[in-house]
Amino acid sequence: MEKEQLNGLNAIELKGINKSFGSVVANKNIDLTVRKGEILALLGENGSGKTTLMNMLSGIYRPDSGSVFVYGQEVHIYTPQDALNLGIGMIHQHYKLVDNLSAAENIVLGTKTKKQSMSQLAKNIEQLSLHFGLNIDPNKKIYDMSVSEKQTVEIVKVLYRGAKILVLDEPTAVLTPQESKKLFAIITKMKEEGNSIIIITHKLNEVMEVSDRVSVLRKGECVATVETKKSSAEQLTELMVGRAVDLSIERPETFKSDPVLEIVRLGVRNDEGVEMLKDVNFDLRSGEILGVAGVAGSGQKELCEALAGLQKVEKGAILYYKENIVGRTPDEIIRLGISMSFVPEDRLGMGLVASMGMTDNMLLKTYKQSRGGFVKRSPARLKAKALIERLDIITPGTETPVSKLSGGNVQKVLLGREIESQPNVLITAYPVRGLDINSAYTIYDLLNEQKMKGVAILFIGEDLDVLLELCDRIMVLYDGQVQDILQADQVTKEQIGLLMTGQKPRELKEVR
Ligand SMILES: Nc1ncnc2c1ncn2[C@@H]1O[C@H](COP(=O)(O)OP(=O)(O)O)[C@@H](O)[C@H]1O
Ligand SMILES: [Mg+2]
Numbered sequence: 001m002e003k004e005q006l007n008g009l010n011a012i013e014l015k016g017i018n019k020s021f022g023s024v025v026a027n028k029n030i031d032l033t034v035r036k037g038e039i040l041a042l043l044g045e046n047g048s049g050k051t052t053l054m055n056m057l058s059g060i061y062r063p064d065s066g067s068v069f070v071y072g073q074e075v076h077i078y079t080p081q082d083a084l085n086l087g088i089g090m091i092h093q094h095y096k097l098v099d100n101l102s103a104a105e106n107i108v109l110g111t112k113t114k115k116q117s118m119s120q121l122a123k124n125i126e127q128l129s130l131h132f133g134l135n136i137d138p139n140k141k142i143y144d145m146s147v148s149e150k151q152t153v154e155i156v157k158v159l160y161r162g163a164k165i166l167v168l169d170e171p172t173a174v175l176t177p178q179e180s181k182k183l184f185a186i187i188t189k190m191k192e193e194g195n196s197i198i199i200i201t202h203k204l205n206e207v208m209e210v211s212d213r214v215s216v217l218r219k220g221e222c223v224a225t226v227e228t229k230k231s232s233a234e235q236l237t238e239l240m241v242g243r244a245v246d247l248s249i250e251r252p253e254t255f256k257s258d259p260v261l262e263i264v265r266l267g268v269r270n271d272e273g274v275e276m277l278k279d280v281n282f283d284l285r286s287g288e289i290l291g292v293a294g295v296a297g298s299g300q301k302e303l304c305e306a307l308a309g310l311q312k313v314e315k316g317a318i319l320y321y322k323e324n325i326v327g328r329t330p331d332e333i334i335r336l337g338i339s340m341s342f343v344p345e346d347r348l349g350m351g352l353v354a355s356m357g358m359t360d361n362m363l364l365k366t367y368k369q370s371r372g373g374f375v376k377r378s379p380a381r382l383k384a385k386a387l388i389e390r391l392d393i394i395t396p397g398t399e400t401p402v403s404k405l406s407g408g409n410v411q412k413v414l415l416g417r418e419i420e421s422q423p424n425v426l427i428t429a430y431p432v433r434g435l436d437i438n439s440a441y442t443i444y445d446l447l448n449e450q451k452m453k454g455v456a457i458l459f460i461g462e463d464l465d466v467l468l469e470l471c472d473r474i475m476v477l478y479d480g481q482v483q484d485i486l487q488a489d490q491v492t493k494e495q496i497g498l499l500m501t502g503q504k505p506r507e508l509k510e511v512r
Pocket of ligand 2: 050051052169
């Protein structure tokens, strides 16, 4: 179709789309429009049907009924190739790249350009990258790439195949704020060139920043489409959840005791001998939430693992009630009352046994704590039941394998289990990664409840707004070092952002 003819048309029109999986109605009579040259945000709680709807655009699923129009013409999309032929490319939540191939090889995989020389191909990719301000090395293998680099390869892959309509399913869930900014620059440029973008994200500030319009799904139905400029975070949340939600995060006052943990001159090297933590000093008191900010890879993982006994400590001490626990095994550390939950970037492999149900996963922890021996199942089952109730975990039952649960629900199980073990110190890294707003607030409440009980909490976070509201103090890590530790109510997002990139903002009050 000629470009001129497309003017004034919608890129995508969905009319009366229905889709069920057995008895689950995932999409119910959905109408949705995406204009040419716009960014449409698709909002909705976990399980509201966003991915299903987009999978019907990208040829993964077929609708049970309803019609799809692309640039004004009715189409039937049966396969991902059909979608690409229509100019629709989707970036999925879990990347679909081949690990041991290079970026360039992945980009041409399954296309007819295979026979083309790799050097010409690399040149084309470079041109495309340059045009959109993307940064990829065509020869780098996928297994050597960060999550953000992998995502860039996925984007180049669909652009290379001529996508004019780009669907991004929670692309920023695993990106740092800086990486997200870069992604937004790319899609804004695409939009300015007349392309259309649908972006799924749970982060309302991103919706407000990047989208032109927002469509909101609730329980499989499209409940509203609004212009971003004319809406607000509060309105969107209300549409999503179906009732008014208070979006402020509490920071309750507590009695803060002497330090429970004191980290003294901690030094850690990784397997390759690279210094990952250098001379790290801080303390953690009961009844406080100490937030940790930093760009990805600043030493967060190594810090958590060192505290949990999973990482060899090269230098320094970890004092727990004045006793050095460096050299203790992970099991011994758990038994002392230090609990850690870490949600990795891919959100998989988080310390739960996927094939087991909640009860057995609860037992796994108890079993460790009781030094073996006979363990009763019924108390664990009761605990699992209580957790399901308390955290609104959606699962058929306590014995359903956790692999069958959605990502958000798995995360609730993970943190819930740690809390059930009644630790003195709770270390939690990225607990709300990929969670919808309502679930995220449940987790914040849970952390505050623990804080009020006197638990000392180390919260490794990504969202600076959340860190600033929830935490008592914020420690900024940069390149394995503590840049600063600040009182959360006396610092701005900008100041933290500067510290995260190794700069020293002026006018900072030292509080440590
Ligand atoms: N392949 C599938 N088989 C069975 N149920 C599914 C399948 N895919 C999605 N669902 C169900 O459909 C509903 C919508 O899911 P989904 O589209 O993934 O939601 P979202 O992307 O908004 O989190 C959920 O109840 C989910 O469990
Ligand atoms: Mg989804």
